[in-house]
Amino acid sequence: MAKLNINGKVRDVQVEAGTPLLWVIREQVGLTGTKYGCGVAQCGACSVHLNGEVVRSCSIPVGGVKATDKIVTIEGLSAASSHPVQKAWAELDVPQCGYCQSGQIMAAAALLRKNPKPSDGDIDAAMTNICRCGTYQRIRAAVHMAADMAKKA
Amino acid sequence: MKKRIIKATNLSRRKFIVGSAAAGGGLALGFNLPFIGTAEAASAAKTGTEVNAWVVVRPDDTCVIRIARSEMGQGTETGLAQLVAEELECNWKKVVAEWVAPGQNLARKRIWGDMATGGSRGIRGSQDYVRRGGATARVMLLQAAADQWKVPVGELSVENGVITHGPSGRKITYGKVAAAAAKLTPPDPKSIKLKDPKDWKIAGKPIKRLDTAMKLNGSLVYAIDLKLPGMLNAAVKACPVFGGKLVSYDEAKISGMPGVRRIVKVHDNAVAVVADTWWHAKSALEAMPIAWNDGSGASQSSATIAERLREGLTATNEPFASWQDGGDALKTIAGAAKKVEAIYATPFLAHATMEPNNCTARVTADRAEVWVPTQSAEAALAVTSEESGLPLEKCEVHKHVLGGGFGRRGGTQDYTRQAVAIAKQFPGVPIKMIWSREEDMAHDFYRPISQCKLSAGLDESGKLVGMHIRLSGQSINAYLNPGAIKDGRDVRQLQGLYKEPGDAQFGYTVPNLLVEYAMRNTHVPVGPWRGVNTNQNGVYLECFMDEVARAAGKDPLEFRRELMAKHPKHLAVLNAAAEKAEYGKPLPAGVYRGIAQFMGYASYSAAVAEVSVSGEGKVKVHRIVIAIDCGHAVNPQQIAAQVEGSVVYGLSATFYGECTVKNGCIAESNFHDYRMLRLAEMPKVETVIVPSYDFWGGVGEPTICVVAPSVMNAIYAATGKPVRSLPLKNVKLA
Numbered sequence: 001m002a003k004l005n006i007n008g009k010v011r012d013v014q015v016e017a018g019t020p021l022l023w024v025i026r027e028q029v030g031l032t033g034t035k036y037g038c039g040v041a042q043c044g045a046c047s048v049h050l051n052g053e054v055v056r057s058c059s060i061p062v063g064g065v066k067a068t069d070k071i072v073t074i075e076g077l078s079a080a081s082s083h084p085v086q087k088a089w090a091e092l093d094v095p096q097c098g099y100c101q102s103g104q105i106m107a108a109a110a111l112l113r114k115n116p117k118p119s120d121g122d123i124d125a126a127m128t129n130i131c132r133c134g135t136y137q138r139i140r141a142a143v144h145m146a147a148d149m150a151k152k153a
Numbered sequence: 154m155k156k157r158i159i160k161a162t163n164l165s166r167r168k169f170i171v172g173s174a175a176a177g178g179g180l181a182l183g184f185n186l187p188f189i190g191t192a193e194a195a196s197a198a199k200t201g202t203e204v205n206a207w208v209v210v211r212p213d214d215t216c217v218i219r220i221a222r223s224e225m226g227q228g229t230e231t232g233l234a235q236l237v238a239e240e241l242e243c244n245w246k247k248v249v250a251e252w253v254a255p256g257q258n259l260a261r262k263r264i265w266g267d268m269a270t271g272g273s274r275g276i277r278g279s280q281d282y283v284r285r286g287g288a289t290a291r292v293m294l295l296q297a298a299a300d301q302w303k304v305p306v307g308e309l310s311v312e313n314g315v316i317t318h319g320p321s322g323r324k325i326t327y328g329k330v331a332a333a334a335a336k337l338t339p340p341d342p343k344s345i346k347l348k349d350p351k352d353w354k355i356a357g358k359p360i361k362r363l364d365t366a367m368k369l370n371g372s373l374v375y376a377i378d379l380k381l382p383g384m385l386n387a388a389v390k391a392c393p394v395f396g397g398k399l400v401s402y403d404e405a406k407i408s409g410m411p412g413v414r415r416i417v418k419v420h421d422n423a424v425a426v427v428a429d430t431w432w433h434a435k436s437a438l439e440a441m442p443i444a445w446n447d448g449s450g451a452s453q454s455s456a457t458i459a460e461r462l463r464e465g466l467t468a469t470n471e472p473f474a475s476w477q478d479g480g481d482a483l484k485t486i487a488g489a490a491k492k493v494e495a496i497y498a499t500p501f502l503a504h505a506t507m508e509p510n511n512c513t514a515r516v517t518a519d520r521a522e523v524w525v526p527t528q529s530a531e532a533a534l535a536v537t538s539e540e541s542g543l544p545l546e547k548c549e550v551h552k553h554v555l556g557g558g559f560g561r562r563g564g565t566q567d568y569t570r571q572a573v574a575i576a577k578q579f580p581g582v583p584i585k586m587i588w589s590r591e592e593d594m595a596h597d598f599y600r601p602i603s604q605c606k607l608s609a610g611l612d613e614s615g616k617l618v619g620m621h622i623r624l625s626g627q628s629i630n631a632y633l634n635p636g637a638i639k640d641g642r643d644v645r646q647l648q649g650l651y652k653e654p655g656d657a658q659f660g661y662t663v664p665n666l667l668v669e670y671a672m673r674n675t676h677v678p679v680g681p682w683r684g685v686n687t688n689q690n691g692v693y694l695e696c697f698m699d700e701v702a703r704a705a706g707k708d709p710l711e712f713r714r715e716l717m718a719k720h721p722k723h724l725a726v727l728n729a730a731a732e733k734a735e736y737g738k739p740l741p742a743g744v745y746r747g748i749a750q751f752m753g754y755a756s757y758s759a760a761v762a763e764v765s766v767s768g769e770g771k772v773k774v775h776r777i778v779i780a781i782d783c784g785h786a787v788n789p790q791q792i793a794a795q796v797e798g799s800v801v802y803g804l805s806a807t808f809y810g811e812c813t814v815k816n817g818c819i820a821e822s823n824f825h826d827y828r829m830l831r832l833a834e835m836p837k838v839e840t841v842i843v844p845s846y847d848f849w850g851g852v853g854e855p856t857i858c859v860v861a862p863s864v865m866n867a868i869y870a871a872t873g874k875p876v877r878s879l880p881l882k883n884v885k886l887a
Contacts, residue, residue, distance in 0.1 A: 036377070096226030
């Protein structure tokens with residue numbers, strides 16, 4: 001049994017302590033925007049925010065997450081896809097298959113929260129999620145665009 | 154041009170009388186089957202009126218455009234909708250796409266044609282009949298308005314879905330006349346004239362994709378996300394050695410584990426744990442001891458396979474797939490003033506789609522359904538029918554957006570078959586089977602392994618007088634489509650080196666040329682892999698061209714140009730890439746250029762890469778300019794997206810991609826040892842679209858074949874040493 005604060009809502013989940021947060025989010029809570037890609041914290045498709053930091057939820061046992069910890073998934077990032085990252089992603093038609101994009105968007109949002117005007121080098125260092133379709137060029141441009149949007153807003 | 158691309162196994166051929174030509178040609182456009190049945194008619198206000206198979210119009214003027222091909226990120230859905238909308242003359246802002254299921258297609262005598270999506274044929278293979286579908290619907294909608302107003306149809310015009318009667322100024326929208334249009338007899342197909350692409354307003358434009366919004370907020374339901382009432386989850390493991398069998402498993406060891414419902418055999422080579430959640434199923438499966446009979450494959454390794462391929466490079470007296478030009482290439486080379494020879498090699502590669510293979514199946518006594526990411530919905534239907542034992546008409550495939558395809562999820566549908574095999578042991582219960590990443594890596598249809606020996610002869614002036622290309626490696630057809638192999642000769646492995654124009658033609662004129670393929674198969678399953686065969690063959694030919702150019706004392710670009718006069722389209726893209734990259738202009742110190750050109754999937758590609766190699770031998774790709782002539786360019790910004798993506802897919806393979814065989818299994822298991830390019834390594838990609846508007850070429854795959862050789866040639870320029878095998882992680886450059 002665990003108590004989790006996901007997207008501002010506290011939920012009780014019946015699950016073994018060793019279960020990765022990813023699978024609790026997907027299978028117990030039913031939020032499937034967070035994806036399984038590798039299970040070994042390599043690809044980042046499972047990225048969520050834990051107290052504002054981007055984490056790879058496939059490698060975090062739920063037993064280590066406290067009820068006071070704030071988890072945000074792609075579904076809770078914004079109302080109506082209004083986060084600057086989501087808007088920039090739409091503007092530049094970033095996604096191809098889209099499977100990794102929840103994780104990419106969560107990683108970008110976490111980057112911009114800490115560093116509102118990231119350089120290319122900052123983006124290189126922070127955006128380590130794998131995209132097999134190869135959308136990296138547009139991701140980079142969209143992160144810059146989102147930074148500009150947030151500044152203007 | 155038509156038969157080179159495999160899409161389905163023989164299995165689907167048995168079930169359907171397919172063949173892409175038959176599907177396109179026999180397509181019953183103008184078949185107009187308006188809704189029958191009261192329930193459907195009653196909901197027409199919501200769902201709209203089907204004007205014909207491709208177009209449904211709602212009362213609010215929304216035009217629903219039906220899409221038969223699969224969408225896996227390549228943008229085909231948007232491109233096909235653009236083509237239909239262009240001819241329909243509807244309002245693009247009111248277009249929505251709707252997918253058709255293969256069961257519906259079958260029930261309507263395959264009115265939507267071939268649903269397979271591979272070989273970069275999504276657009277080029279259906280452009281003609283989908284445009285005709287849009288045009289036919291337009292004619293019917295206009296006729297309905299003419300009938301209503303009792304005026305000659307010739308007095309009407311239409312723009313953005315608004316029909317205008319010029320003489321009276323009356324206007325009416327598509328939504329108002331759709332019901333009447335649906336009742337009309339469709340016009341004679343011969344009377345349908347398609348627009349000149351020069352007049353396109355929707356097609357040919359860099360408009361945004363239709364399917365982005367749901368990919369930004371987690372709401373798009375991929376097959377792996379599906380939830381059905383009463384659903385159970387399955388984790389599966391097949392014998393890691395290809396061809397091996399399941400002997401036994403120790404169920405007792407996991408009987409107390411949480412959530413586990415039952416352990417079931419899956420065919421003769423795999424076992425599945427079915428549990429309440431997938432995490433429970435996977436955890437239990439990993440804890441369960443399993444005994445395998447590895448079979449003869451266990452004796453195989455990368456070394457034994459390399460040895461077999463090496464033998465094929467010099468073998469004689471066997472039926473090679475081959476062609477020649479001019480006189481005796483071997484004698485010419487032997488007698489030439491200067492001789493160049495090199496052997497190249499490329500490895501097996503896994504697809505590693507971001508969404509691992511998965512399929513949800515539900516089988517009852519008289520119905521079998523699957524929910525699946527598939528590039529070949531009709532093959533999935535055939536597999537579902539075969540495996541469930543139910544006739545096709547009692548089966549259905551619910552297509553989902555694929556989290557990547559790249560050729561993995563085509564005609565074989567092995568994972569769909571597994572899911573149905575599991576689900577039929579749980580009648581009425583939906584079973585979601587997901588492969589772990591490790592299972593996905595272990596049971597792919599890998600890009601075929603090959604080696605290539607090339608020899609060339611130069612005369613005293615450095616002119617190329619002869620060339621011999623001997624390819625040795627595994628055949629996709631031998632594994633998936635043996636019927637395509639004639640007398641032991643499999644032409645398909647020579648993609649990109651074909652004599653014939655149209656699909657994947659060799660782009661040079663060599664006075665004495667011999668091209669040969671020696672088939673050397675292994676126990677490892679192989680299949681299509683984004684740009685397959687042109688990727689490997691592009692490396693071999695284009696890297697060798699640089700070696701020969703250097704031996705001739707010529708600039709690689711000039712050397713190629715001299716041999717390309719009879720291949721103007723190949724030459725045009727090479728020139729376009731060179732021009733955009735400012736080929737002659739000096740680069741910053743330490744940065745070197747490499748070029749390549751090649752043809753595949755009916756399009757012409759060329760690249761100029763700018764690369765530096767550090768003192769420690771670390772390679773950095775700074776910039777790649779890629780030019781493509783795909784004939785007609787339906788959505789330039791999506792073509793650019795595919796080019797950018799092909800660079801990433803190509804560079805992952807160039808730097809890191811390698812599946813090694815150890816004791817008969819693939820040794821690599823996940824992204825830690827099967828590395829991918831990451832954003833920090835992404836070069837600046839510039840796309841030059843050079844459309845020549847007189848053919849229809851592919852887009853998803855063609856450009857990948859010039860990525861690796863352009864980078865390898867730049868490394869050669871930087872270090873003075875040719876790179877002859879991939880991936881680069883194994884090559885010592887310092």
